Amino acid sequence: MKVFINKRIPEIGIQMLEEAGLEVVLPKNADLSHDEWLTYCKDSDVILNVGQNKYDEGFFEQFPNVKAIALFSVGFDSVDIEQANQRKIPIGNTPDVLSRATSDIAFLLMQSVARRASYYFEQVKSDLWGDFDPLHALGQELYGKTLGVFGLGRIGFEMAEKCKKAFDMNIIYHNRSHNEEAEKKLGAKYVSFDELVNQSDVLSVHANFTEEHSEIFDESVFKKMKSNSIFINTARGGFHNQKHLYNALVDKEIWGAGLDVTNPEPMMYDDPILKLSNVCVLPHIGSATIEARNGMAKVAAENIIAFSKGEKMPHCANPEVYK
Numbered sequence: 401m402k403v404f405i406n407k408r409i410p411e412i413g414i415q416m417l418e419e420a421g422l423e424v425v426l427p428k429n430a431d432l433s434h435d436e437w438l439t440y441c442k443d444s445d446v447i448l449n450v451g452q453n454k455y456d457e458g459f460f461e462q463f464p465n466v467k468a469i470a471l472f473s474v475g476f477d478s479v480d481i482e483q484a485n486q487r488k489i490p491i492g493n494t495p496d497v498l499s500r501a502t503s504d505i506a507f508l509l510m511q512s513v514a515r516r517a518s519y520y521f522e523q524v525k526s527d528l529w530g531d532f533d534p535l536h537a538l539g540q541e542l543y544g545k546t547l548g549v550f551g552l553g554r555i556g557f558e559m560a561e562k563c564k565k566a567f568d569m570n571i572i573y574h575n576r577s578h579n580e581e582a583e584k585k586l587g588a589k590y591v592s593f594d595e596l597v598n599q600s601d602v603l604s605v606h607a608n609f610t611e612e613h614s615e616i617f618d619e620s621v622f623k624k625m626k627s628n629s630i631f632i633n634t635a636r637g638g639f640h641n642q643k644h645l646y647n648a649l650v651d652k653e654i655w656g657a658g659l660d661v662t663n664p665e666p667m668m669y670d671d672p673i674l675k676l677s678n679v680c681v682l683p684h685i686g687s688a689t690i691e692a693r694n695g696m697a698k699v700a701a702e703n704i705i706a707f708s709k710g711e712k713m714p715h716c717a718n719p720e721v722y723k
């Protein structure tokens with residue numbers, strides 16, 4: 401069975417696949433063009449996909465040889481799951497192993513924005529250290545404030561737990577269903593979307609992206625948020641309208657924003673939002689730790705090995721294919 405990996409992953413994953421007797425195809429060129437990528441897909445049984453290549457109806461029609469896809473990500477918004485289901489193609493993903501690392505980034509962005517770290521770092525780099533000024537560019541403390549989590553799954557839970565432990569924050573959340581563990585352990589309270597928006601001091605997005613939620617955080621929502629509030633997005637840039645976010649920040653409808661994902665992504669280096677002092681932007685590095693990436697490589701390999709043995713993938717985004 402031929403497994404095409406489009407970008408080098410931690411060695412542990414490659415080793416596991418090879419030890420399982422699978423043929424691993426790993427192009428030398430780290431940045432394949434779209435056409436090169438298609439050529440490799442044509443010749444593969446399984447794809448271990450790194451990055452946001454799209455797997456839609458057109459792809460599945462063109463490459464009936466592809467029998468399974470193992471994503472090197474927890475998010476599976478790059479795949480048309482309905483189309484995969486129709487063709488009984490299991491889509492593996494990598495939950496859990498990156499929850500800590502990704503929630504660390506949400507926590508880091510929250511604090512960075514609350515204490516204006518990007519602004520001050522820019523000042524230092526621009527030789528504008530300045531005298532001690534009791535009133536200049538003050539941050540805000542997070543103790544006892546309200547964290548609103550949009551999408552309280554594994555990563556949202558980790559973020560909520562950190563905020564509870566570090567700052568004794570009140571946790572409210574909006575989700576498809578109740579998260580009983582969070583309610584029990586963290587005293588998290590389920591609220592409507594409007595309540596989440598109205599009551600959060602920090603609103604952190606952790607949901608799985610679907611088109612139904614495309615740009616759900618738009619001007620009408622930012623207008624309803626508290627003027628001291630901080631918007632954090634470490635999930636997918638598609639959740640927010642970035643122009644509207646920019647306007648909300650400039651008009652001081654909200655206090656600041658921390659983004660590890662942008663809309664569009666990647667964003668332009670001269671996007672005006674980057675000029676704002678109350679914004680911190682990172683280039684989608686939620687899972688970028690040695691531990692998380694090794695974990696992702698292992699889980700992706702486990703998914704493929706299980707598939708190659710005719711077993712269920714242990715982490716499958718569309719388990720309905722097995723029914």
Ligand code: DGY
Nearest residue numbers: 472473474475686687
């Ligand atoms: C994920 O795992 O979904 C990360 O956002 C990387 O795409």
